[in-house]
Amino acid sequence: MLSVVVAPWADNAEPVFVRNPDVLHDAASTMKVAVLAALWRNGVNLAADVPVVNRFESAVGGEFGNNQDYDSDPLPWELLGTHVPLSLLAERMITHSSNLATNLCLSRTTPQAVADVWRRAGATRSCTPRGIEDYAARAAGVNNVVSARDLVRLLHSLAEEPELLGLLEENDFRVDLAAGLPPGTRIAFKNGWITGARHCVGLVHPRDCPPYLLAVCYTGPLASGADRTDPAARLLARVSAAVWRRRHDIHPFP
Known part of the structure; x- marks a missing residue:
């Protein structure tokens, strides 16, 4: 299943x-x-x-823990047993997609705060009711979608929070x-990958026309779950390239 949405950044991003x-x-x-925005707000x-x-x-x-072998970022694991600024964990959650840092950030906010982020954005179907690798919750039908x-x-919804968009530009x-x-094209974005799925949403800043938003979600056998060599990542790149070629049709100059 391939889902794609393209929208101008301006106004209501229809x-x-x-x-x-x-x-x-x-x-x-x-x-x-959504977790980052909940912390910030x-x-x-x-x-x-x-x-x-x-x-x-x-x-x-009950309780659960993360599996280091399933994490894309080794740094938080090297810091186990120490104390670090929450800002460092929030940064690694975004720039290196750390699962351990994400659950540590979630533990410093509330499920309601994250739900409020989605509500404020006008989301109608998405939700984040559990942490990453909370397998007991997943087995009970509690899923992040x-x-x-x-x-x-x-x-x-982050339009008035340039600090958060700036952090998304640092995605590795x-x-x-x-x-x-x-x-060299500016893009503030966050991707996600597991076996069977690869997604990304980004704010693209062309030099020759207004910025635009692009979200691509893919669920299917092409997604290997690899962070950098996933064949599904190449599919998303092709979609991104196709949208780029039509960028002047998204919100052309008057």
């Missing part, structure tokens, strides 16, 4: 192209944008030192949407 925009996909790491002290642990409360009771339309709405995994753009 889509100019959609394909399966409201189909739900496993959120993978795209939900980390709810007065959490990002400068505070927090303990780096690997035990978290499950959404259905997104649609391409809601991802565009989520990114557009530039193998899907970013790979379909000319070298």
Whole structure:
């Protein structure tokens, strides 16, 4: 299943192209944008030192932990047993898609705060009710899900928070949407990948026309779950390149 939404950045970001925009996909790491916004908007002290642990409360009771072999970022694991600024964990959650950092960030906010981020964005189907690798919750049917339309709405909701968009520009995994753009093109984006799914949402800043939003969600056998060599990443790059070629049709100059 391939879902695509293209929209101008200006005004209400109404889509100019959609394909399966409201189909739900496993959120993978795209939900980390909502977690970041929840931290930012709810007065959490990002400068505070927090303990780096690997035990978290499950959404259905009990505890769970992350698997280091399933994480794309080794740094937080090297910091286990220490205290670090929450801002460092928030940064690694976005730039290196750290699962451990994400659950540590989630533990410093509330499910309601994350739900409020989606609500404020105008999302109609997406939600983040549990942490990453909370398998007991997943078995109970508690799932993080997104649609391409809601991802565009989520990114557009950050319009008045340039600090968050700036952090998204530092994303290190530039193998899907970013790979379909000319070298040096600015893009604030977050991707996510698991076996069977690869997604990305981005704000693209061409030099020759206004910026635009693009979300692509793919669920299917092409997605290997690899962070940088996933064949599905190349599919997303081709979609990104095709949209780039039509960028002047998204929101042309008057």
